[in-house]
Amino acid sequence: MTSSTSAAAAQRSSRNPFALVARIPFGWQVLAGLVLGVVLGLVAASLGEVPGAGEDGGPGPNGLTLTLETIGSIFVTLLKALVPPLIFLAIVSSIANLRQVTNAARLAWKTLLWFALTSLIAVVIGIALGLLTSPGSRTGVDASAAEASQTQGGWLDFLVGLVPANFIGLEGSAGDDGTLALSFNALQILVISIAVGIAVLSVGEKADPFLRFTSSALAIVQKLLWWVIRLAPIGTVGLLGNAVASYGWTAIGQLGVFTADVYIGMLVVALVVYPVLLRVSGLSVRSFLRGVWPATSLGFVSRSSLGTMPMTQTVTERMGVPAHYASFAVPLGATTKMDGCAAIYPSLAAIFVANFYGVQLTFTDYLLIVLVCVLGSAATAGMTGATVMLTLTLSTLGLPLEGVGLLLAIDPILDMGRTALNVTGQSLVAVIVAAREKILDREAYAAAAQRAFAEETPGR
Template identity: 30%
Template sequence: MQRRFTLLILVAMILGVIVGHLCNQGAESAEAAKEIAGYFSIVTDVFLRLIKMIIAPLVFSTLVVGIAHMEDGASVGRVGMKTMIWFIGASAVSLVMGSIMVNLLQPGVGLDLPLPDAAQHADIATGGMSLKEFITHLVPRSIAEAMANNEILQIVVFSIFVGIALTQLGEKGRLVAQFADQLAHVMLKITGYVMMSAPIAVFAAVAATVTTQGLNILTVYGKFVGSFYLSLLMLWCVLVFAGFLVLRGRITGLVRAIREPTLLSFSTASSEAAYPKTLERLEEFGVPNRIASFVLPLGYSFNLDGSMMYCTFATLFIAQAYGIELTLAQQVTMCLLLMVTSKGMAGVPRASLVVIAATLAHFNIPEAGLLLVLAVDQFLDMGRSATNVVGNSVATAVVAKWEGQLTSTRDRIVAET
């Protein structure tokens, strides 16, 4: 079944490229191509809305059950501390690797493209989210509002309070936990229904992108796109190797387990779309629900490895394009700045671009340079979304191993029987 789903996704991507290219070539103008892509986007938008529909109740129910099954509040704090240690390390590695790779590959040097006028604006807010705003944003004003807006981090905070409270209520708490457990099973069943349409959504997403952008744009931006994907590949190797140091031989099983959600996030350019499938695959791999449902939602706010690498890579690419040299000290400062400012990415639309815009302004790099990366941002977003899934999956498995809770398939089958 897993192989069949993966094959369907791959076929859908290939067909999407072919159909998108034909539509791009057949369109009489850019406006006509955009109109055609709009019809494809209807399918993708509906699919992503279906995913968003189940994310909030799924995160809430699984996290509440997971915490309720932990012994006490100390267990929650211990798991949370181990999780944040990994996240901080992975974020630092992602930022530094982005800086190193862009300096080695120099994709912005000798760029054979007309540079946007430095006085132009990219029409993207540069404010982002300050540290003060991020801290206050952690706590929801209303759980209904947080769920309506799919504010995962706020849902996590509320769920932690509910889960800890249930551990203190004895029998009454167990009844509520059982209800949350049943709700989680219902949401996972709905997830199965939604995932049946995933190949169609993948086809539509790829076709829409190629229809508007065309394949020629990859030739024009070949060096930049190729350099970034090579950098992502190197980051994947580092993340998998770091996982190997903890998981040892089981890392190969983890890579196989997350193949589907990674491919799904890549083809839809959405980490969110892969969340339910990632959670399911991690549990099948042997990560207990109480660990997976706690670490994974946190990862969607604090451990976006692909997006973190893109922030330094794109910022320095723009600087290279304009012939602006940043000293080592400035690049170190940039990484430290992004370690803080990027943590609010999960709550901001077009998050990476917003953070990059703010960083450009901080180092007096023309904001108009964002126009250089906007043209291929959709293609790049596919890679960073997939990397986010890989990074969070490795982190979740590692934390489970540190807790001594990672089981084998055989152990899990015995426990269920």
């Protein structure tokens, strides 16, 4: 009776398309989403724009492009909706848990040190590529494209941005049509969370009820997070499909050398520097690349380190990094650790702008690029990523801010690779520090090479 029932259930499962899809390893589902997204994006691009479909009555996106855009936008919105509570709950819980760890301060300093070290290596690679190729001297972009960005970064902005506008880190802005849009400042939420976590430690036993509530709420948010993450293959189709259909790929021809420099630099960091650092730390390169793949691929299509942060934390924990440390290192990295946006890209972009305007950079200028890129990622946290970082670099060097406009046409294309490298580096540092501090679960890390994120994370 039991065997016949099981056989019947297995037969029904074999006919259920959802059950069949669920058996496919998650990493392969994301990869299939990438391929399908490119195909649908090419189809959408071939359909062209629809006359009268635009908001101003002009040409607008066709139905397929609009569908892909909507799918991708909903997925990223769902991820970002979980980021504020996840940062707060995870940081507070991790700081509270660190009271049981004797080397908590050492973990924090080691994390920051490795953030700086990997950023330093990345910016040096960017400068080297810029010096070898002189991308601004070999471009077809017209000078009329030069336009200063309306969003600019500065060290004063960083200091002001550290001060929370309110306890929950939310910001509101009024639109031209009278609507009110809410957004969150990740850096301010990070500051609030650290302050609350330290206060919890200071209060002692009286904070135990609050910690129990925090732990329970974190488990609920993580469960919601996992449900959203399971939608990643579908979100990937929409995000990448819309990118292929909407962005100006022809602009690459005018900025071909610069585009190649950025991607070559990122590939050198991801496939040469990171593996060397892993080997030096006694870790398997294959295990890391297989384990981090879901976060890397999601970062590529979502173009959002914060939106990818839940996935980054999940894969980092699955590779054996203790939850109490991963929940501290990953949110910190998502706001301050950006090898793509804040190291390779601004260093190459600064050299491009100097080449374009015929400005000869000195040795001191290159040292300034290194300094700004290593320290500047924190100054751009919670703001508009690479654009703010670029304006910060150009203003520090005294280069024309109008140079930002020269690169905007291909920024979405570059941003895919930049974000993928960002989230990969964030996970890398957590793994390396955990290994060096002997708190990494080596069995879980080794197992990452044998799976492709197939099953649900334990406890999620």
